[in-house]
Amino acid sequence: MITLEKRAAKVAIVLEKRQILKPPVVRVGAALDISGSAKLLYQSGVIQETHDRILGIALKFDDNGEVDTWTFTEGYDRLPTATPDNYGSYISDHVLEARIDKWGGTQYAPVMNDIVDFFFRAPEPKREEKRGFLSRLFGGADEAPAPAASAPVNGHLPAWVLFVTDGQNPKNDRKRVRQLMAESQHFPLYWSLVGVGDPNEFGFLAEVADEMPNVGFLHLESLDLSDEQIYEQLITQEFCDWVRAK
Numbered sequence: 001m002i003t004l005e006k007r008a009a010k011v012a013i014v015l016e017k018r019q020i021l022k023p024p025v026v027r028v029g030a031a032l033d034i035s036g037s038a039k040l041l042y043q044s045g046v047i048q049e050t051h052d053r054i055l056g057i058a059l060k061f062d063d064n065g066e067v068d069t070w071t072f073t074e075g076y077d078r079l080p081t082a083t084p085d086n087y088g089s090y091i092s093d094h095v096l097e098a099r100i101d102k103w104g105g106t107q108y109a110p111v112m113n114d115i116v117d118f119f120f121r122a123p124e125p126k127r128e129e130k131r132g133f134l135s136r137l138f139g140g141a142d143e144a145p146a147p148a149a150s151a152p153v154n155g156h157l158p159a160w161v162l163f164v165t166d167g168q169n170p171k172n173d174r175k176r177v178r179q180l181m182a183e184s185q186h187f188p189l190y191w192s193l194v195g196v197g198d199p200n201e202f203g204f205l206a207e208v209a210d211e212m213p214n215v216g217f218l219h220l221e222s223l224d225l226s227d228e229q230i231y232e233q234l235i236t237q238e239f240c241d242w243v244r245a246k
Contacts, residue, residue: 004087007056007227014231015060018240026158026243027068027119028058030082031111033165034071034095036103041166041196046223048091053230054162055087061160068118071095073104076111078118108169109176116180119159120187158188158246162234165194168201177204181212188246190239191215196223214242 015023032047041047051067059065067082069090077100082090095102169177181191193209195202199219209217216238223230 002052002227004052004055004059004084007053008059010227011056011060011231011235013228014235015240018235018237020240020244023061024158024243024246025063026061026160026246028054028062028066029068029070029115029119029159029161030054031070031072031076031115031161031163032095033073033106033167034100034102035073035106035167037106038166039103041223042091042096047095047164048088050164050223050230051082051090052087053227055082055084055090056227057162057231057234058082059084069094070111070115071100071102072106072108072111073101074107074110075101075104076114077101078114106165106167106169107173108163108165109173109180112163112177112180115161116184116187116189119189120156156188158190158243160190160192160239160243162192162194164196165205166196166201168204174204178208178211181208181215185212185214189214190242192234192236192239193217194234195219197221 015021030051032051034042038047051069054067055065058067065084069079069082071077071079079094079098079100082094086093184191191212191214193205193215195205195217196219199221202217202219206217206219209215216236218233218236220233
């Protein structure tokens with residue numbers, strides 16, 4: 001198994017190419033489609049691999065190296081926070097073996113609304129210091145995390161959400177999604193919308209990303225790519241320009 005440290009190092013290489021040598025502190029979120037069409041992606045381990053890669057990103061951006069995680073079908077579940085301690089087993093422990101909604105249809109708006117609530121509409125939760133793993137990983141047990149590029153807005157740190165889906169939402173869900181994306185521009189929140197599979201499924205997501213400065217869209221035929229390929233595509237120049245401005 002590729003170690004989390006190696007993945008974090010590959011993220012650092014991409015950031016250096018994008019001229020971000022000291023990333024600001026950004027909370028990292030993952031929203032994972034768990035509709036019926038995605039079942040094989042979970043059972044084959046592809047989603048676990050994807051989530052592990054997102055943890056690699058979090059080690060470079062989040063001050064605690066954590067990923068706030070949701071799954072969604074018609075509804076959603078807000079899951080326990082992923083940490084370096086559950087790298088490699090998170091999806092098995094907290095999704096496949098958990099009593100959460102699985103294998104239904106697909107709606108984006110309910111989970112997107114909860115994500116905005118979680119990061120920006122509720123009081124900022126106290127960020128507990130965790131020194132053991134990250135201090136060993138990066139050295140300097142007494143070093144403080146890199147400061148944010150600017151003071152948090154209303155006490156809230158910027159957030160980056162990687163929203164992964166393998167299918168489009170119904171038309172009756174789309175108006176609310178547009179509203180939520182528009183509202184989210186008032187917060188330091190960037191959405192990376194990742195469509196996996198048939199490109200014909202993602203016209204709506206591509207349109208939203210074109211319209212909104214804090215929304216990016218990426219189509220992948222498959223998640224079966226190398227770490228380097230995934231990170232090169234997820235860490236876009238647009239996101240880097242956005243995060244520099246925060």
